[in-house]
Each structure stands twice: as C-alpha cells, then as structure tokens.
Amino acid sequence: MRGGVHSWDDLPMTLVPGITVRSATEADAAGIRLLVETSFGTRSDEAWLERAAQLFAPLDSIVAVDGDRVVGHVRSREMILTVPGERTVSARGIAGVGVAPTHRRRGILRAMYIEQHRRTEAQGLPLTIFTASEGGIYGRFGYGPAVRQNAVTIDRRFAEFLPTTPNPGGVELVALADVTERVREIYDRWRRLTPGAQVRPDASWGNLFADPERFRGGGSDLFTLLHPDGYALYRYHHEAREMTVEVAEMRSVTADAHAALWRALFGLDLVTRITAELSDNDPLPYLLTNPRLVRTTARYDGLWLRLMDVPAALTARDYRTDLDVVLSVTDPFREAGGVFALTVRDGRAECAPTDRAADIELGIDVLGSMYLGAYPARVFAAANRLQAKDSGKLRALEEAFGADRDAVLGWFF
Numbered sequence: 228m229r230g231g232v233h234s235w236d237d238l239p240m241t242l243v244p245g246i247t248v249r250s251a252t253e254a255d256a257a258g259i260r261l262l263v264e265t266s267f268g269t270r271s272d273e274a275w276l277e278r279a280a281q282l283f284a285p286l287d288s289i290v291a292v293d294g295d296r297v298v299g300h301v302r303s304r305e306m307i308l309t310v311p312g313e314r315t316v317s318a319r320g321i322a323g324v325g326v327a328p329t330h331r332r333r334g335i336l337r338a339m340y341i342e343q344h345r346r347t348e349a350q351g352l353p354l355t356i357f358t359a360s361e362g363g364i365y366g367r368f369g370y371g372p373a374v375r376q377n378a379v380t381i382d383r384r385f386a387e388f389l390p391t392t393p394n395p396g397g398v399e400l401v402a403l404a405d406v407t408e409r410v411r412e413i414y415d416r417w418r419r420l421t422p423g424a425q426v427r428p429d430a431s432w433g434n435l436f437a438d439p440e441r442f443r444g445g446g447s448d449l450f451t452l453l454h455p456d457g458y459a460l461y462r463y464h465h466e467a468r469e470m471t472v473e474v475a476e477m478r479s480v481t482a483d484a485h486a487a488l489w490r491a492l493f494g495l496d497l498v499t500r501i502t503a504e505l506s507d508n509d510p511l512p513y514l515l516t517n518p519r520l521v522r523t524t525a526r527y528d529g530l531w532l533r534l535m536d537v538p539a540a541l542t543a544r545d546y547r548t549d550l551d552v553v554l555s556v557t558d559p560f561r562e563a564g565g566v567f568a569l570t571v572r573d574g575r576a577e578c579a580p581t582d583r584a585a586d587i588e589l590g591i592d593v594l595g596s597m598y599l600g601a602y603p604a605r606v607f608a609a610a611n612r613l614q615a616k617d618s619g620k621l622r623a624l625e626e627a628f629g630a631d632r633d634a635v636l637g638w639f640f
C-alpha cells in the first residue's frame with residue numbers, strides 16, 4: 228500500500244498474453260462467484276456470500292480477466308496468527324484461488340501470485356499463509372506445509388479409559404445457539420496458546436454457527452458438549468444400522484477439559500465409531516487402555532506458510548533453546564532469501580543479514596515448514612532439502628525450532 232490508499236489499479240499487469248491481472252471491482256462480483264463455485268464445486272447462497280465479503284473485502288481481491296470475463300481470482304485478508312512462544316504475528320491469509328478450466332496452465336495463477344505477493348511485500352507483512360487444495364503446486368512459490376493433521380477413527384465400543392485418566396467432569400449438554408459466546412471465549416483462550424491458530428472473525432463464527440446443510444456431508448446439524456475450558460461440536464451420521472459421530476471441531480485449553488470431553492463423547496452408547504482430527508501429539512491414545520484403537524486413517528497438511536521477510540518472521544517467534552547459526556535461505560519466487568545470522572538467547576531471537584559463512588542451507592519453503600515447530604529439521608536434511616555443516620548445528624536448529632504445543636489450524640479459510 229502506498230500513501231495509505233489502495234492504488235493497485237494503476238498497475239494492471241499483462242504477464243500472460245491477452246490476460247490482465249488487476250484489483251477486482253464491483254462489476255466483477257458475478258464473474259468471481261461463478262469462477263469460485265466452478266473451481267471448488269460448491270454453490271453459495273446470499274448469506275454465505277455476505278459473510279465471505281466480510282471475511283475477504285471484495286475490492287482487495289485480485290482478478291485475471293480475458294476481456295471482461297473473470298478467468299482467475301485470489302482473495303486475502305490480514306490475519307493474526309499465533310506462533311511458538313504464545314506470540315502473535317500479522318500474516319496475509321490467501322484463499323479462493325481459482326483459474327477457469329478454460330484457461331488453465333497458461334501462467335495465470337503465477338501472474339496473480341506475483342501481484343498478490345508484491346502487494347503483501349509492500350504492506351510489510353512477515354508471513355503469508357493459506358490452506359492448499361493440492362500438495363504439488365505451492366513449493367515453487369516458497370511455501371511449505373506447516374501444520375500436520377491426522378484423521379482418526381475410534382471404535383467407541385471397545386474404548387476404555389486407563390485408571391490414570393483424569394475424570395474431572397464439568398461437561399454440559401447444551402444447544403449450540405445458547406452458548407455461542409462461551410464457545411467463542413474458549414476458542415480465543417485456546418488460540419492464544421496454539422501455534423497456527425488465528426484470531427477468528429465474526430463472519431467465520433457466522434459460517435460455523437449457520438451450519439449450512441450442504442456442508443454437513445449428510446450428517447445431522449451440530450451438537451455441542453461444553454466444559455468451562457473446552458468444547459466439542461459434533462454431528463451424527465446414520466449409516467445402515469450403525470451410527471457414527473463426527474467431531475467437527477474440538478478445542479481444549481486444558482488437559483482436564485480434553486479428558487472430560489472425550490469421556491463424554493465415549494459415553495454416547497449407541498454410537499459405533501467416532502471420527503475426529505488430531506494433531507500429532509494429541510494425548511487421546513494414551514488416555515485409553517488400548518492406544519491402537521485410535522486409528523489414523525489419513526494424514527495431511529493443514530496450513531501452508533511462506534516467510535515474506537526472514538529476519539522479521541524469525542524474530543517474531545520464540546525458541547526452545549539458545550542458538551547461534553548462520554542460515555543461507557534460497558527463495559525461488561521473490562527476493563526474500565539471503566544469508567542471515569540467527570542468535571537466540573532465553574527464547575528471544577535476533578536475526579540480520581551477514582557475510583559470515585552459512586552453517587545451514589535450505590529453501591524458504593523448508594523454513595516455512597519448520598516455522599511453527601511441526602516439521603523437524605532432520606527430516607529435511609535426510610531428504611536433501613537442507614544441508615548442514617555438521618550434525619551439531621542440525622540438532623541445535625531442530626531443538627530450538629520445536630514448540631511446546633502442537634501447531635493446529637484455528638479456522639479453515
């Protein structure tokens with residue numbers, strides 16, 4: 228942003244012959260709607276569109292047009308993201324990326340991304356984040372997966388708690404509409420502790436609480452279990468003669484809330500299976516006599532992250548251990564790379580360009596994967612995506628970048 232006003236429109240770009248990339252205008256609204264619905268295969272209703280416009284200011288969107296036809300679209304908003312050390316960073320969250328099937332693989336996504344990231348750089352935000360539909364596209368733009376999620380299925384009928392499992396009680400059966408403020412308050416306490424979680428805007432709450440039928444996957448509307456420090460929102464699926472409960476969103480601020488909510492869920496006697504999404508170190512398996520009952524059925528990334536400004540991003544989070552390391556970072560897409568000295572004392576970092584020799588060489592996408600603490604450095608070293616001068620530096624880097632709490636995406640966008 229220059230001079231505090233949006234003046235992007237004076238810079239329409241023609242990186243792809245016949246295609247102009249520019250800011251969206253009100254006249255593009257119908258074209259954007261059709262393109263987004265086509266790209267993701269879901270229709271939207273007026274209430275949904277209104278909340279989408281509150282989440283992502285329409286005039287901040289970037290479109291690619293062929294004549295007056297919208298053939299590409301990217302939208303974004305500033306988000307406050309929790310990073311290790313219970314600190315927060317401003318990040319640009321990108322969403323709604325789509326290119327018309329009639330115009331694929333001509334470089335339109337690349338052209339829109341060049342413009343989107345040029346704007347983000349001008350705004351001085353240290354990070355960009357988004358949820359990716361496919362894993363093979365975004366490494367070239369300097370993004371790495373930064374949050375890991377596990378889909379699990381538990382045969383509830385055989386689940387028994389260990390004698391060591393807390394039984395604090397305190398869970399109430401409530402109607403979601405009666406407790407929306409309490410749910411929001413718990414989420415906000417949880418997201419302040421959890422790397423990867425974002426401040427959640429009203430419109431995102433509106434989408435969750437509206438619970439439109441087309442996003443229920445054939446299940447019931449949302450049921451709610453509430454604890455003073457946690458909540459579980461879940462739906463029932465009736466299949467043949469069996470009932471499955473799908474936990475749609477569970478947030479617990481404390482270990483007691485986590486155990487209490489799972490005890491209540493396992494108390495749903497007529498339910499055969501419970502499905503949920505867990506982070507890597509969720510303690511659920513270790514509350515049970517048979518940890519194997521918590522069966523992982525899929526494992527995927529929940530958030531992708533790119534450092535826009537390496538020193539600003541690396542000093543915005545805290546670290547587990549002291550560190551002295553020189554990082555050589557390559558950026559295939561922008562010019563954020565370089566050689567940086569990173570020094571950590573008592574958790575806090577200083578980071579600046581240096582002409583010292585590098586101890587570690589890595590791509591900016593790898594640094595993005597390590598940033599929230601979910602992906603260890605040694606994995607990338609083994610994959611030849613990170614080169615360390617010696618194993619001591621590699622170990623020190625991995626220890627320092629670890630986080631005390633698993634990274635979790637707060638709300639999907």
Ligand SMILES: CC(C)(COP(=O)(O)OP(=O)(O)OC[C@H]1O[C@@H](n2cnc3c(N)ncnc32)[C@H](O)[C@@H]1OP(=O)(O)O)[C@@H](O)C(=O)NCCC(=O)NCCS
Pocket residue numbers: 266267323324325326327330331332333334335336337338358359360361363364367
């Ligand atoms: C994904 C999508 C936006 C790509 O748009 P596009 O204009 O065809 O992409 P581009 O031609 O600009 O390609 C940019 C680069 O990504 C690569 N790429 C594009 N789609 C890819 C895919 N599905 N898998 C792997 N690589 C892909 C291209 O090869 C190109 O590489 P290069 O620039 O290094 O040579 C488009 O296919 C789409 O709208 N898909 C459906 C909706 C969707 O998945 N959106 C993404 C949400 S995160």
